[in-house]
Amino acid sequence: MRYLSTRGETAALAFDDVLLAGLARDGGLYVPETWPRFSAAEWRALRDRPYHEVAFAVLKPYVGGAIADADLARIAKDAYAAFDHPAVAPLKQLDAALWTMELFHGPTLAFKDYALQLVGRLFDHVLAARGARVTIVGATSGDTGPAGIAAVAGSKRVDIVMLHPRGRTSEVQRRQMTTVLAPNVHNVALDGTFDDCQDAVKAMFGDLEFRDRWNLSAVNSINWARVAAQIVYYAHAALALGAPDRAVSFCVPTGNFGNVLAADAARRMGLPIDRLIVATNRNDIVARTILTGTMALEGVAPTISPSMDIQVSSNFERLVFELAGRDGRATAAMMAEFRKTGKFVFPQGLHAALAEGFDAGACGEDDTLATIASIRKATGETIDPHTAVAVHVARRAKSQGPIVVASTAHPAKFPDAVEKATGVRPRLPGFLADLYDRPERATDMPNDVAKLKEFVAARVGAK
Numbered sequence: 001m002r003y004l005s006t007r008g009e010t011a012a013l014a015f016d017d018v019l020l021a022g023l024a025r026d027g028g029l030y031v032p033e034t035w036p037r038f039s040a041a042e043w044r045a046l047r048d049r050p051y052h053e054v055a056f057a058v059l060k061p062y063v064g065g066a067i068a069d070a071d072l073a074r075i076a077k078d079a080y081a082a083f084d085h086p087a088v089a090p091l092k093q094l095d096a097a098l099w100t101m102e103l104f105h106g107p108t109l110a111f112k113d114y115a116l117q118l119v120g121r122l123f124d125h126v127l128a129a130r131g132a133r134v135t136i137v138g139a140t141s142g143d144t145g146p147a148g149i150a151a152v153a154g155s156k157r158v159d160i161v162m163l164h165p166r167g168r169t170s171e172v173q174r175r176q177m178t179t180v181l182a183p184n185v186h187n188v189a190l191d192g193t194f195d196d197c198q199d200a201v202k203a204m205f206g207d208l209e210f211r212d213r214w215n216l217s218a219v220n221s222i223n224w225a226r227v228a229a230q231i232v233y234y235a236h237a238a239l240a241l242g243a244p245d246r247a248v249s250f251c252v253p254t255g256n257f258g259n260v261l262a263a264d265a266a267r268r269m270g271l272p273i274d275r276l277i278v279a280t281n282r283n284d285i286v287a288r289t290i291l292t293g294t295m296a297l298e299g300v301a302p303t304i305s306p307s308m309d310i311q312v313s314s315n316f317e318r319l320v321f322e323l324a325g326r327d328g329r330a331t332a333a334m335m336a337e338f339r340k341t342g343k344f345v346f347p348q349g350l351h352a353a354l355a356e357g358f359d360a361g362a363c364g365e366d367d368t369l370a371t372i373a374s375i376r377k378a379t380g381e382t383i384d385p386h387t388a389v390a391v392h393v394a395r396r397a398k399s400q401g402p403i404v405v406a407s408t409a410h411p412a413k414f415p416d417a418v419e420k421a422t423g424v425r426p427r428l429p430g431f432l433a434d435l436y437d438r439p440e441r442a443t444d445m446p447n448d449v450a451k452l453k454e455f456v457a458a459r460v461g462a463k
């Protein structure tokens, strides 16, 4: 298996190179040259298998021989061994046709652990084989940072520089990053929004000399390996509900479009998925694009589901590439127009294909709180605000058969919103009970790329 850039200007790379590269050198995102497809019999053989075995089977064609099967199997087993539920991603039934898939049983209580615990191990494995080191530079709206840091803290081959927008993550999210005092972890509290953080990271990657000097690498959802690892839980859940002999729908709380893109990949692999429903909070650029065919920038407003407070969904480009018939030049032109004017109108045929593949809806702040309250009243379950956004949208969806909502965070990550909705403050699991007592470490920085580059050079160059 080789990987192409969505902008069509770089040579095809193997999985291990794509893992380390993150963003392609032409500014595009890597996508597999072809989509592997499993037959119904192959899917059926994975039913009732442990999560790590499904992970091995789903990832093997994407890894494409770049990592030996025995190593991949061991890494997959190890990655999920410490998750705090034996099913790893258990399903819970909310009503006759609505389920949640709990993706918060990893070390930092959000779905990003499901990919990053695996990706961190893949990094160590590939870097050890090459005798190399990398500097991971990332931006986080709240949950990528903790999960990325947890995935590589203490690694001798990786430094991680993580930018978060100062004051715009929840306190739990911030502490999950800043209380990790391992010498290879460098937290930056940036004076700006998440999009400023993301732009700064892109600017550092765009400086090829800087990128090569420090072996920059990414764990944002632009990293293909992350998307690949996220395909696993869609397969695992669908199989548990009767796939491939019954179709299920998924509703995914969406920010950067990485998680729902993995569901789309599962569908391209032959998993019978009826509808894919994109749920956003009031920062609804993706929902608007799907519903209207016009992708138009608006400002970002802070919400109680902050991990979806984004203005531009970086992974959307991977879908645009597919819609454009995998034409890199056309994709690059569309993205360039959007970047230049803040707006892109999809030609009618492309919009029709988009709307055919995806449903969408947005959920405001009051409805988010009301949904948390109503689910608790009806079922006794406490859901976090991101999950609530998707439950609200799923309840209004048109699908036949079961809808599975991706429950992307533990409610205790967002205690203020959950307490406001239910009157009860959710508690952190025992292994994080002393989080508020741990010392923090972070560096405040202005939104200034030159200064950020100096910071990276000083921190990593000192080694």
Ligand SMILES: *Cc1c(COP(=O)(O)O)cnc(C)c1O
Residues within 6 Å of the ligand: 110, 111, 112, 142, 143, 144, 221, 253, 254, 255, 256, 257, 258, 259, 260, 307, 308, 386, 408, 409
């Ligand atoms: C990151 C995150 C999202 C958004 O996921 P994308 O892959 O960026 O669309 C939703 N909910 C939670 C809790 C998250 O951490």
